[in-house]
Amino acid sequence: MSISKKTALVTGCSDGGLGAAMVKALHDNNYYVFATVRNPSKAQTSRELKNVEILELDVSSKDSIARCAEKVKYRTSTLNMLINNAGCDFHTPILDTDIEKAKACFDVNFWSVIVVTQAFADLIIQCQGVIVNCSSVLWNIPTLWAGTYYFTLIYLLSFTCNMIIILLWVAQDDSTS
Ligand SMILES: NC(=O)c1ccc[n+]([C@@H]2O[C@H](COP(=O)([O-])OP(=O)(O)OC[C@H]3O[C@@H](n4cnc5c(N)ncnc54)[C@H](OP(=O)(O)O)[C@@H]3O)[C@@H](O)[C@H]2O)c1
Numbered sequence: 001m002s003i004s005k006k007t008a009l010v011t012g013c014s015d016g017g018l019g020a021a022m023v024k025a026l027h028d029n030n031y032y033v034f035a036t037v038r039n040p041s042k043a044q045t046s047r048e049l050k051n052v053e054i055l056e057l058d059v060s061s062k063d064s065i066a067r068c069a070e071k072v073k074y075r076t077s078t079l080n081m082l083i084n085n086a087g088c089d090f091h092t093p094i095l096d097t098d099i100e101k102a103k104a105c106f107d108v109n110f111w112s113v114i115v116v117t118q119a120f121a122d123l124i125i126q127c128q129g130v131i132v133n134c135s136s137v138l139w140n141i142p143t144l145w146a147g148t149y150y151f152t153l154i155y156l157l158s159f160t161c162n163m164i165i166i167l168l169w170v171a172q173d174d175s176t177s
Pocket of ligand 1: 018038042135137
């Protein structure tokens with residue numbers, strides 16, 4: 001069955017979080033939503049909504065991203081909105097930080113966002129869709145415990161600015177060819 005509505009994909013849609021709330025808002029605004037979670041048993045609220053498809057996606061796994069992208073591409077050739085919402089907190093003063101845990105946080109909050117965006121970029125570009133990256137105003141607020149989590153937010157902001165330039169360039173290239 002082909003999808004006639006506008007489409008959106010949200011990462012990290014576990015019950016009770018911002019992701020699940022965005023799924024509900026998109027659903028209420030007539031979108032067909034791919035609500036993704038790493039643990040499908042945590043998607044009970046989204047499961048009750050019509051035109052919402054629950055898909056498994058662990059953003060820190062390249063295989064999981066590839067499997068999810070394959071399923072979405074089987075259902076649609078365009079994606080009007082990608083919301084990179086999945087993220088993890090990691091607050092410790094930087095001099096006490098376990099670097100392996102910090103790297104794991106960077107993987108989820110920063111590198112995964114790039115890999116997920118790469119996986120869905122062709123669907124987004126196809127319909128001049130929108131990419132939303134969930135950063136935070138916290139990146140700019142200095143505190144003693146403003147460690148790894150805050151650093152990931154700055155990188156995310158920088159990536160987002162870079163994507164604006166890339167998508168503008170792609171749009172301009174399309175209009176002149
Ligand atoms: N809440 C705020 O005040 C606030 C403010 C600014 C920005 N943000 C950002 O907004 C986003 C959502 O915040 P929230 O408060 O709703 O956080 P949350 O309740 O902790 O939800 C985070 C979501 O990300 C998922 N996640 C974590 N690691 C994942 C992975 N490897 N693969 C797939 N999903 C993964 C979690 O899944 P599990 O349930 O399986 O762990 C959960 O669904 C985050 O990126 C956060 O940094 C939040």
